[in-house]
Each structure stands twice: as C-alpha cells, then as structure tokens.
Amino acid sequence: MTTPRPDATAAPTLTRRELLRCAAWSGLGMAASLSPLSAFSASPAARPDVIRVGVAQPATGTPPGFAGSSLAIAHARGWLEESFKPTGTRVEWFFFKGAGPAVNEALANRQLDFALQGDLPSIVARSAGLKTRLVLATGVRANIYVGVPPDSPLKTVSDLRGKRVSLFKGTNMHLPALRLLEANGLSDKDLRLLNLDTAGYLAALSTRDIDAAIGAMDILRLRDKGAVRILYSSKNQSPIYTRQSHVLVSDDFAGRYPEATQHLVKAAVEAARWASDESHREEVLRTWARAGTPYDHWKEDFDGEPLRVRLNPNFDPFLVSRPRMRSSRPIASN
Structure with a gap:
C-alpha cells in the first residue's frame, strides 16, 4: 500500500505572508454577524434522527470538551445542537482516546457520520477502501514539540539517532515527525521508535524510560x-513540520442526507468564522483551556499568529498538496 511520506523537496514552502493570504477567507460569502446559527429546515424525509460526530481526541475537563479547533468551540457552545434542534435532529458526540486510528474503526463499523481527525488517518482509511469525503479544514498547522530530559546530552534532532523516541503512530503527528527526521538526515528506522499515546509518552519522559518524545504542546507541562527540555519546536518553522486536521463525512450519510450535510458544514464554517475573529481570541483560548491544556500554553503556542491561520475552513494550496506526497515505503499505524 502506498502512503504519504515526508518530502521536504517536493513540499511547497510557504512564507508567513503566503500563509496569511491563504487564510483570507475568500469565497465564503458569510455575513459578519453569525449568531444565532440558522436553523435546519429540510423536509421530514430528508432529516436524520441523529447525527453522530466523532472526535479523534479524548474529552476532558468540566464540562467535558476538546480543544484546538473551531469545531471544539462549536461543541463547547452547543451551536450544532442549537442549529438542528427545531427539526428534532439530535447531534451526538463521540471521543476517542485512540485518536485517528480509533475513529477509522468506528467509521468502518458505520458508527459515525462525521469525524474530526488528522490527515494521515483519513488517507490510510481511504486507501483501505473507506468511503469518506473532506468537507472543511480546522486545527491545521498545529505545532509539534520534541522533549528530552533536562540533563540530556542531546542538542539537535539529528542527535536522536539510535535513541528511544516515542511517537503516537498513525495520527497526524506521524507525517510531520517523519518529515522532521528526514530533514535532519534520519528516518524512523534510525531510531528505536516506540508507539505511545499522549499520556504514555508524558509518563515515559517523566520516568526517563525514553530518551525523547515527539508530541504536541502537552510536553510544555x-x-x-523542570522535568523536560524542549529540543525542538515547529513554531515559526516551515508548516511542513506541523499537524493538519479536518472534518469529513461518510459518503453514505452525505448521499442520504445532502441537506443535513450541507447545513452542518455551514454551521461549522460559521463557527470557524467566529472563532477566527481576533476580538474573540481570549475567549477561544480560555475555552480550549477548559479541556486540560493550560491557557498560558495556548497563548504561548499561538503567540504572534492570527487565529485564522489554523482555523480557516478552506483547503488552501498547502493543505491540498499534503496527500500528493507519496512513498514506496508504507507507514505503519500500529
């Protein structure tokens, strides 16, 4: 099976100005005022009883929620439920500690209609015959971090050769991690790579059972x-070393309920528009912080970067180019 591989030479390198231009919201045709969301009004025959939305993250906090995307804001504010309420269509949310691979299993078993997940899991699913279509982007260009014990002798990414390094395989962390290794003269085979989820790699770093972890900003905790030193961060680096996510819908649901599909996408885009407004920055970051990652870390991670760069629902040229990268070498997902 042919799956994407990091290819820094083939990937377009976008400047900060180009990223901002990609995030200019062209062609959305949305009004400035987005609240309340418009109600769903399709004919009864075209209305599903329930819409099941999967999220490739665990739900945490009080009340339980997730973070890092405009869909997380829509969930926290109940906007999708409110939009579909007049017709009796329920919106149900499902959260997956196993991230993208676990979401794929639920999609394959017809347990979900929509899903928020990363690029690699959806590509793997499509290559295995799962029928889905991408409907909007969100949570794109999310940074990765490489953490090592504070007294580690490792100084650069190239120093990871032969070391015990954790990586949550099969997720949207996988591709940028491989691109980063390749840019530093390494491949995954040059490392003693361990497949650990977020809780696993944080614990392993703390107990020094691994030499390094490639992860998200959870490492900042x-x-x-004082338990970790940041060896590398993709912040202010090329976007090819960042993580990409999107919302997709199953072909079956989209075919049976085209109006409901269109309406959910419209509501999600409206949520993205609201969340990308810089006047809402404080509220967005604090809402995400309720899901467990401290507000100060969100503020640090987004410092100097407009919200719209990561929350733009358009599939800009950078995102469109991601699936085109191919390799004759498969990427293991477990």
Whole structure:
C-alpha cells in the first residue's frame, strides 16, 4: 500500500505572508454577524434522527470538551445542537482516546457520520477502501514539540539517532515527525521508535524510560515542572513540520442526507468564522483551556499568529498538496 511520506523537496514552502493570504477567507460569502446559527429546515424525509460526530481526541475537563479547533468551540457552545434542534435532529458526540486510528474503526463499523481527525488517518482509511469525503479544514498547522530530559546530552534532532523516541503512530503527528527526521538526515528506522499515546509518552519522559518524545504542546507541562527540555519546536518553522486536521463525512450519510450535510458544514464554517475573529481570541483560548491544556500554553503556542491561520475552513494550496506526497515505503499505524 502506498502512503504519504515526508518530502521536504517536493513540499511547497510557504512564507508567513503566503500563509496569511491563504487564510483570507475568500469565497465564503458569510455575513459578519453569525449568531444565532440558522436553523435546519429540510423536509421530514430528508432529516436524520441523529447525527453522530466523532472526535479523534479524548474529552476532558468540566464540562467535558476538546480543544484546538473551531469545531471544539462549536461543541463547547452547543451551536450544532442549537442549529438542528427545531427539526428534532439530535447531534451526538463521540471521543476517542485512540485518536485517528480509533475513529477509522468506528467509521468502518458505520458508527459515525462525521469525524474530526488528522490527515494521515483519513488517507490510510481511504486507501483501505473507506468511503469518506473532506468537507472543511480546522486545527491545521498545529505545532509539534520534541522533549528530552533536562540533563540530556542531546542538542539537535539529528542527535536522536539510535535513541528511544516515542511517537503516537498513525495520527497526524506521524507525517510531520517523519518529515522532521528526514530533514535532519534520519528516518524512523534510525531510531528505536516506540508507539505511545499522549499520556504514555508524558509518563515515559517523566520516568526517563525514553530518551525523547515527539508530541504536541502537552510536553510544555513537563517543561514548566523542570522535568523536560524542549529540543525542538515547529513554531515559526516551515508548516511542513506541523499537524493538519479536518472534518469529513461518510459518503453514505452525505448521499442520504445532502441537506443535513450541507447545513452542518455551514454551521461549522460559521463557527470557524467566529472563532477566527481576533476580538474573540481570549475567549477561544480560555475555552480550549477548559479541556486540560493550560491557557498560558495556548497563548504561548499561538503567540504572534492570527487565529485564522489554523482555523480557516478552506483547503488552501498547502493543505491540498499534503496527500500528493507519496512513498514506496508504507507507514505503519500500529
């Protein structure tokens, strides 16, 4: 099976100005005022009883929620439920600690209609015959971090050769991690790579059972405790070393309920528009912080970057180019 591989030479390298231009919201045709969301009004025969939305993250906090995307804001505010309420269509949310691979299993078993997940899991699913279509982007260009014990002798990414390094395989962390290794003269086979989820790699770093972890900004928690040193961050680096996510719908649901599909996408785009407004920055970051990652870390991670760069629902040229990268070498997902 042919799956994407990092290819820094083939990937377009976008400047900060180009990223902002890609995030200019062209062609959305939305009004400035987005609240309340418009109600769903399709004929009864075209209305599903329930819409099942999967999220490739665990739900945490009080009340339970997730973070890092405009869909997380829509969930926190109940906007999708409100939009479909007049017709009796329920919106149900399902959260997956196993991230993208677990979401794929639920999609394959027809347990979900929509899903928020990363690029690699959806590509793997499509290559295996799962019929889905991407409907909007969100949570794109999310940074990755490489953490090592504070007294580690490792100084650069190239120093990871032969070391015990954790990576949550099969997720949207996988591709940018491989691109980063390749840019530093390494491949996954040059490392003693361990497949650990977020809780697993944070614990392993704390107990020094691994030499390094390639992960998300959860690593900043350990840094603040003096238990980890940041060896590398993709912040202010090329976007090819960042993580990409999107919302997709099953072909079956889209075919049976085209109006409901269109309406959910419209509501999600309206949520993205609201969440990308810089006047809402504080509210967006604090809403995400309720899901467990401290507000200060969200503020640090987004410092100097407009919200719209990561929350733009358009599939800009950078995102469109991602699936085109191919390799004769498969990427293991477990």
